[in-house]
Amino acid sequence: xxxxxxxxxxxxxxxxxxxxxxxxxxxxxxxxxxxxxxxxxxxxxxxxxxxxxxxxxxxxxxxxxxxxxxxxxxxxxxxxxxxxxxxxxxxxxxxxxxxxxxxxxxxxxxxxxxxxxxxxxxxxxxxxxxxxxxxxxxxxxxxxxxxxxxxxxxxxxxxxxxxxxxxxxxxxxxxxxxxxxxxxxxxxxxxxxxxxxxxxxxxxxxxxxxxxxxxxxxxxxxxxxxxxxxxxxxxxxxxxxxxxxxxxxxxxxxxx
Amino acid sequence: xxxxxxxxxxxxxxxxxxxxxxxxxxxxxxxxxxxxxxxxxxxxxxxxxxxxxxxxxxxxxxxxxxxxxxxxxxxxxxxxxxxxxxxxxxxxxxxxxxxxxxxxxxxxxxxxxxxxxxxxxxxxxxxxxxxxxxxxxxxxxxxxxxxxxxxxxxxxxxxxxxxxxxxxxxxxxxxxxxxxxxxxxxxxxxxxxxxxxxxxxxxxxxxxxxxxxxxxxxxxxxxxxxxxxxxxxxxxxxxxxxxxxxxx
Numbered sequence: 001x002x003x004x005x006x007x008x009x010x011x012x013x014x015x016x017x018x019x020x021x022x023x024x025x026x027x028x029x030x031x032x033x034x035x036x037x038x039x040x041x042x043x044x045x046x047x048x049x050x051x052x053x054x055x056x057x058x059x060x061x062x063x064x065x066x067x068x069x070x071x072x073x074x075x076x077x078x079x080x081x082x083x084x085x086x087x088x089x090x091x092x093x094x095x096x097x098x099x100x101x102x103x104x105x106x107x108x109x110x111x112x113x114x115x116x117x118x119x120x121x122x123x124x125x126x127x128x129x130x131x132x133x134x135x136x137x138x139x140x141x142x143x144x145x146x147x148x149x150x151x152x153x154x155x156x157x158x159x160x161x162x163x164x165x166x167x168x169x170x171x172x173x174x175x176x177x178x179x180x181x182x183x184x185x186x187x188x189x190x191x192x193x194x195x196x197x198x199x200x201x202x203x204x205x206x207x208x209x210x211x212x213x214x215x216x217x218x219x220x221x222x223x224x225x226x227x228x229x230x231x232x233x234x235x236x237x238x239x240x241x242x243x244x245x246x247x248x249x250x251x252x253x254x255x256x
Numbered sequence: 257x258x259x260x261x262x263x264x265x266x267x268x269x270x271x272x273x274x275x276x277x278x279x280x281x282x283x284x285x286x287x288x289x290x291x292x293x294x295x296x297x298x299x300x301x302x303x304x305x306x307x308x309x310x311x312x313x314x315x316x317x318x319x320x321x322x323x324x325x326x327x328x329x330x331x332x333x334x335x336x337x338x339x340x341x342x343x344x345x346x347x348x349x350x351x352x353x354x355x356x357x358x359x360x361x362x363x364x365x366x367x368x369x370x371x372x373x374x375x376x377x378x379x380x381x382x383x384x385x386x387x388x389x390x391x392x393x394x395x396x397x398x399x400x401x402x403x404x405x406x407x408x409x410x411x412x413x414x415x416x417x418x419x420x421x422x423x424x425x426x427x428x429x430x431x432x433x434x435x436x437x438x439x440x441x442x443x444x445x446x447x448x449x450x451x452x453x454x455x456x457x458x459x460x461x462x463x464x465x466x467x468x469x470x471x472x473x474x475x476x477x478x479x480x481x482x483x484x485x486x487x488x489x490x491x492x493x494x495x496x497x498x499x500x501x502x503x504x
Contacts, residue, residue: 151341154315155341160314161358248345250344250386250388
């Protein structure tokens with residue numbers, strides 16, 4: 001049975017509303033104190049308050065900058081190195097043990113080290129972000145570039161295309177679906193990277209806000225910070241989806 | 257009309273390295289092509305037909321021998337592949353104008369030229385279609401238009417209709433024959449279809465099984481323009497039989 005599309009569109013919203021109602025019910029029934037489980041209304045009030053004094057926007061902005069810079073550097077390095085790896089089997093042989101090993105180390109474990117080396121400012125967070133983004137984007141770049149059909153190279157070579165023309169007119173567009181897939185994973189991971197860094201040591205950012213809220217038993221504040229993080233991740237995801245719509249409209253179907 | 261050849265191939269050999277002395281794919285291939293010739297290489301699979309085209313297209317270096325173009329060392333090549341080989345992220349229009357884009361022709365000029373080609377191959381109305389929405393025959397027309405748009409010195413066709421169904425294939429022969437007459441290009445085509453080679457070419461060169469050697473050189477003296485029913489004339493049958501007998 002198929003439902004009317006107009007109704008299906010509201011299903012997501014209804015589900016969120018139901019979730020909030022359930023949350024409120026749990027708070028009322030259980031009678032848990034506010035510092036353990038705040039009600040939706042408590043969180044809402046806290047959100048308005050932190051918006052009013054400007055602290056929420058400041059910290060969100062800080063985290064957002066870390067994420068964007070981290071994504072930028074992570075994606076840049078990953079695509080360039082990924083492209084070189086895709087083109088050279090011997091380079092891949094040399095580099096891949098390190099790459100695989102680096103993936104075996106959880107970023108949480110090295111975050112304190114990175115902060116020790118690069119300070120508790122923005123640089124260490126950007127670095128952690130880039131590192132966490134790096135691998136999925138790299139793997140997808142390699143896969144994407146290797147998947148370019150050899151006959152299309154023949155086509156480009158038969159009309160004497162230059163190396164750069166092949167890169168921009170063939171390799172880049174051909175691997176774009178896979179590349180954007182990597183970016184989509186990277187975007188979500190970058191939020192995690194920034195928070196991991198901030199939780200270890202920071203003076204600004206949502207991770208910092210989270211920690212302060214936790215120390216002060218201001219649990220509503222923790223909730224606000226978590227919701228902001230979720231919103232950030234969703235926004236980034238949305239941007240990648242928009243990019244896919246814009247650049248991949250030639251594909252038959254978009255599974256987004 | 258005897259004219260100076262624009263392409264001379266002399267003692268061409270291609271050997272692919274393998275573990276026991278190399279795989280000899282083409283052996284001592286020599287031929288000449290005059291401007292506006294339509295030459296067809298006919299041979300069974302494994303006779304090195306595609307390899308020969310790849311050498312002519314400059315995609316592969318021969319192991320020995322040489323390929324000499326009279327006008328310039330690097331001729332402009334238009335190539336049509338076994339599959340249409342379109343870029344799925346480009347529309348019909350954008351696929352066709354790719355060679356001009358790469359040559360740095362302005363977009364406005366390229367579009368005018370591409371529109372002209374679209375008319376020539378009979379795809380008006382499909383300018384903005386995506387390759388995924390085209391049938392095999394239509395996709396191959398796009399491939400032909402793309403191969404012709406930059407006015408190449410040499411048009412190379414690598415079994416261009418092999419992946420089409422029989423009826424579409426025969427329709428495409430007539431189309432290609434018409435396009436060739438309109439454009440007066442020098443064409444080298446490889447195929448394993450006797451009918452295809454006779455219907456289209458002025459000259460058919462038969463290749464042997466690996467290593468490919470030119471075994472037989474047949475001038476096709478069928479009148480042009482060739483209509484579909486020429487294939488049922490006794491003379492066509494005689495030529496076809498001659499070719500069939502030389503192919504093992």
